[in-house]
Amino acid sequence: MKTDAELSTKLTHMGRPAAGLGTSVSHPLTRASTLLFEKAEDLYRNDIRGYGRHGTAVHDALAELFTELESGFDTLLFSSGLAALTGPILSMVKPGDQILLTDSAYGPTRSFCQTFLKRMGIETLFYDPRIGSNIAHHITDKTRLILLESPGSLTFEVQDIPAIAKVAKSHNVKTLIDNTWSAGITLNPLPLGIDVSVHAATKYFGGHSDVMYGAAVFANEADFKKAQQTAKQLGNASSPDDAYQILRGFRSVLPRFRQQEATSLALAEWLITRDDVQHVLHPAVSDHPDHQLWKRDFTGGGCIFSVVLKPLPDKNVLEFIDALKLFGIGYSYGGFESLAIHCDPQLRRSHADKLPGPLVRFACGLESMEDLKSDIEQALAQVF
Ligand SMILES: Cc1ncc(COP(=O)(O)O)c(C=O)c1O
Structure with missing residues (x-):
């Protein structure tokens, strides 16, 4: 893992145009479908970018930053986080294969596997996120891919990534992780043996809830090339405007992430002391069942966690959420x-x-922690 000192300088200086008299600090935004060639003989060259779908200098800079962040081989960019999961998955499977999916996966990933992949004749088996090296018992000669997400969506179980990666490698099975929670700042899964690390860049990198984007970072050339070909064949492309917004967000992601991470941990540690809360599901909190595993592999937390409230009728749960004034009601x-x-x-x-x-589930923004705490306190007081 890179330290914050290493990351902050790299994220500021990488992927910038060469400085010259009057050049802009960031790459100019280029909008294009058609790219012009000087000579007809250049039309069929494959060493130059020939068409708008194949990206711009802004896309290249963004891919370079993701690759550096995750210590990967190369990065593919997608129009959403979900597309960054489904494209690479499709590049790795064929009819008759089986895939293993963590039970704690993001809902639309689960649904893609259970419906779209099923129609293609690919079977999905769900495994307990805390399975560790016992994943070996689920591997058959049809198993092609293991999908991980750590911590899991909504319930925040931490997976034993190196143990699962080791078993997968010994059976020649590929691994792909949804690494959105850590932003690649507090977890680098590729050096732990994972083949592909995926980000819903819509979240921390966008940072302002106004753009959708995804990135898949590959550990090796062969998987990257295969996924690149699949993405091309599927017509994958992302708007230069969206890529620009994500690259802009990338420059300031580290300090934003650190503040949001600190707020989420402080709120989680306060919530655990309350009588109206039964459990706090945040791996950075010391009584989380996977806290030691989290400490081994992660260097920090994320901005999002859940609580299990004391039993309450559904109507009162909705009343609690409606009573929050600073927390908006919304996904992401x-x-x-x-x-x-x-x-x-x-x-x-x-x-x-x-x-x-x-x-x-609470997702912490950049408001003051004390204000968010008071907000939750007054909303809990209305229903307990
Ligand atoms: C863990 C996780 N993965 C993937 C996604 C999908 O990202 P997007 O909304 O950019 O498609 C989300 C979105 O909520 C998510 O929470």
């Missing part, structure tokens, strides 16, 4: 503003026991 995280959602209606698990109370 990593933006400058705080958000809260009631998770129960979207919680799908094959392996976990039912939670002992309602699950509420």
